[in-house]
Amino acid sequence: xxxxxxxxxxxxxxxxxxxxxxxxxxxxxxxxxxxxxxxxxxxxxxxxxxxxxxxxxxxxxxxxxxxxxxxxxxxxxxxxxxxxxxxxxxxxxxxxxxxxxxxxxxxxxxxxxxxxxxxxxxxxxxxxxxxxxxxxxxxxxxxxxxxxxxxxxxxxxxxxxxxxxxxxxxxxxxxxxxxxxxxxxxxxxxxxxxxxxxxxxxxxxxxxxxxxxxxxxxxx
Amino acid sequence: xxxxxxxxxxxxxxxxxxxxxxxxxxxxxxxxxxxxxxxxxxxxxxxxxxxxxxxxxxxxxxxxxxxxxxxxxxxxxxxxxxxxxxxxxxxxxxxxxxxxxxxxxxxxxxxxxxxxxxxxxxxxxxxxxxxxxxxxxxxxxxxxxxxxxxxxxxxxxxxxxxxxxxxxxxxxxxxxxxxxxxxxxxxxxxxxxxxxxxxxxxxxxxxxxxxxxxxxxxxx
Numbered sequence: 001x002x003x004x005x006x007x008x009x010x011x012x013x014x015x016x017x018x019x020x021x022x023x024x025x026x027x028x029x030x031x032x033x034x035x036x037x038x039x040x041x042x043x044x045x046x047x048x049x050x051x052x053x054x055x056x057x058x059x060x061x062x063x064x065x066x067x068x069x070x071x072x073x074x075x076x077x078x079x080x081x082x083x084x085x086x087x088x089x090x091x092x093x094x095x096x097x098x099x100x101x102x103x104x105x106x107x108x109x110x111x112x113x114x115x116x117x118x119x120x121x122x123x124x125x126x127x128x129x130x131x132x133x134x135x136x137x138x139x140x141x142x143x144x145x146x147x148x149x150x151x152x153x154x155x156x157x158x159x160x161x162x163x164x165x166x167x168x169x170x171x172x173x174x175x176x177x178x179x180x181x182x183x184x185x186x187x188x189x190x191x192x193x194x195x196x197x198x199x200x201x202x203x204x205x206x207x208x209x210x211x212x213x214x215x216x217x218x219x220x
Numbered sequence: 221x222x223x224x225x226x227x228x229x230x231x232x233x234x235x236x237x238x239x240x241x242x243x244x245x246x247x248x249x250x251x252x253x254x255x256x257x258x259x260x261x262x263x264x265x266x267x268x269x270x271x272x273x274x275x276x277x278x279x280x281x282x283x284x285x286x287x288x289x290x291x292x293x294x295x296x297x298x299x300x301x302x303x304x305x306x307x308x309x310x311x312x313x314x315x316x317x318x319x320x321x322x323x324x325x326x327x328x329x330x331x332x333x334x335x336x337x338x339x340x341x342x343x344x345x346x347x348x349x350x351x352x353x354x355x356x357x358x359x360x361x362x363x364x365x366x367x368x369x370x371x372x373x374x375x376x377x378x379x380x381x382x383x384x385x386x387x388x389x390x391x392x393x394x395x396x397x398x399x400x401x402x403x404x405x406x407x408x409x410x411x412x413x414x415x416x417x418x419x420x421x422x423x424x425x426x427x428x429x430x431x432x433x434x435x436x437x438x439x440x
Contacts, residue, residue: 010422014415018397041399078421085417092319096312102397102414108421147420171424173417177238177322179261187427189420191411194322195234197305197393200367200409201298201328202230204391207407 005053012050013073015040020070032063079107084145085173088160089152090115090123090130093175097149098125108147112139116156133160140167147171154178225273232270233293235260240290252283299327304365305393308380309372310335310343310350313395317369318345328367332359336376353380360387367391374398 019040023031033051037044051069085103087094090113097103098110113130115121123130131139139145148169150157157176164172171187174180177195180188239260243251253271257264271289305323307314310333317323318330333350335341343350351359368389370377377396384392391407394400397415400408 005426011419013422014412014418015399017418018415076422076425077418078425079418083421083424092316096316097413099312100413103417106414106418108417146424147417170427171420173420179235187420187423189416189423191413191416192234193317193320193411194326195238196409196411197323197328197367198234198237198297198299198326199231200391200393200407201303202233202296203407203409204303204366205296205298206225207390 009050009053013077016050017070017073017077017079020066020073023066024070028066030063030065036064077106081107083108083147084111084143085109085147085149086111086139086145087113087128087149087151088115088133088136088164089113089150089156089176090117090120090125091151094149094151095120095125097151098128101126111143111145114139115152136160136163137167140164140169145169147173149173149175150180151175229270229273233297236270237290237293237297237299240286240293243286244290248286250283250285256284297326301327303328303367304331304363305329305367305369306331306359306365307333307348307369307371308335308353308356308384309333309370309376309396310337310340310345311371314369314371315340315345317371318348331363331365334359335372356380356383357387360384360389365389367393369393369395370400371395 019036033044033047037047040047051064085108087098087110090098094113094115098113103110110126110128112128113120113125114133114136115130116133120130121132148164148171150160150172152160154176157174157178158181161172161180161182165182165186170185172180172182172189174188174190175193177192179190180186182188239256253264253267257267260267271284305328307318307330310318314333314335318333323330330346330348332348333340333345334353334356335350336353340350341352368384368391370380370392372380374396377394377398378401381392381400381402385402385406390405392400392402392409394408394410395413397412399410400406402408
C-alpha cells in the first residue's frame with residue numbers, strides 16, 4: 001500500500017538506493033541517519049523525514065538496517081521485479097544502452113531493439129536482437145513490454161509514438177529531442193543530453209562573467 | 221552583462237532554444253508569445269516572464285523575432301562559441317557520445333577520448349582519437365579543454381577527478397554513478413541513467429497500485 005509521496009522524495013530514492021548498494025558492497029550492516037547524512041552530504045533530518053514516508057525503517061539508537069532498507073527501497077523502485085524494456089533506434093546510443101550491464105542488475109531487461117537500417121537489423125547487441133521497425137506491432141503483440149526507450153531522431157520519434165500507444169505501451173524513456181505528444185495517462189521520463197550539456201555551458205559562462213565582474217571591481 | 225537568473229529559468233532555456241531551432245527550420249520568422257506558448261504547452265505569461273529576464277526580446281503587437289531570439293538565447297547558452305570537450309571512458313556510452321553529431325551543431329566539440337583499454341586506445345571515433353588515460357595530463361597541458369565528460373565506472377571516476385582538477389578542469393559532465401568529490405568551484409552536471417529509469421519504474425508501479433486501489437473501490 002503506497003501513500004501519495006511527493007515528487008521531490010521520489011526523485012531522491014534512487015540516490016538512497018545507490019548509497020545503500022555501496023554500503024552493502026562494503027559489508028556495512030547498519031548505519032545511523034547521521035552517518036548516512038554525512039556520506040550523502042544532506043541533513044540527517046532530511047533522511048529521517050524522507051524515509052518516514054515509507055513507514056520509517058530505522059530504530060531509535062540502532063540506526064538503519066542497510067540490507068532491509070536497500071530491499072525495501074528496491075521494492076518501491078520496482079527493482080527485483082523484472083521490467084521488460086525495448087529500445088527503438090539501434091544507433092550508437094541505443095546500442096550503448098543495450099550494452100549497459102547495470103540496468104540488468106537493477107531488474108531492467110532489454111528484450112529487443114528496433115531500427116530501420118538494414119545494416120543493423122538482425123544484429124545481436126549483447127543478449128538482444130535488432131528487429132526491423134516494421135515488425136514493432138508484431139513483436140509487441142506477442143511479448144510483454146513495460147517500457148519503450150526512444151533513441152532515434154525526433155522526426156521518427158514523433159511517428160513511432162502513436163504506434164507504441166496503440167500497442168498499449170504506457171511508459172516511455174525518451175532520449176529524442178522532442179516533447180512527446182502524449183496524454184496524461186502515459187508516463188514519460190526525458191533524458192535530453194544536449195540540454196544537459198547546454199546547462200553546464202551556461203553555468204560556465206555565467207561563472208566566468210561573474211569572476212570578470214569581481215576582478216573588474218577589485219581593479220577599481 | 222548577465223544578472224542573477226533563477227535556476228528554474230536557466231533550466232528552461234535549452235527548451236526555448238530547441239523550439240526556436242524548430243521554428244527556424246520551418247522558416248517561421250516571428251511568433252507571438254501566445255503561439256509559442258501553445259506549441260510549448262506552457263502559459264504565455266510564463267514565456268513573457270522568462271524572456272523578460274534577458275531584457276525581453278519581444279515587441280508589443282509584433283511578437284518575437286525568431287532568428288534574433290534564437291541567436292540571443294544561443295549566446296546565453298554559450299552556443300556558437302566553441303566549447304572543447306573530452307570524454308574519459310571510451311566504452312559504449314563514451315563512443316556513442318563521441319559519435320553524436322548534434323553536440324557539434326551546438327558548438328560542443330569532442331576533442332579527444334581517454335581509456336585504459338589497449339583495444340580502443342589509438343582508435344578514431346568520428347573525428348576524435350582515443351588516447352591512453354596515462355597521457356591525460358600531457359594532453360590537458362597542451363590543449364584547451366572546457367568540459368570533461370566522465371563515462372567510466374564509478375571507482376575509476378573517483379580516481380580521475382583529482383587529476384582533472386589538478387589540470388585546471390572546472391566543469392564536469394558526469395555519467396558515472398557517483399556524487400563527485402568536488403568543491404563549490406567545480407561545476408558538475410549529472411546524468412544518472414539508471415536513476416532516471418528507476419524513477420520511471422517507480423511511477424509505473426505507483427500508477428498501477430493507484431489503479432488497483434480505484435478498481436477495488438468501484439468493486440465495493
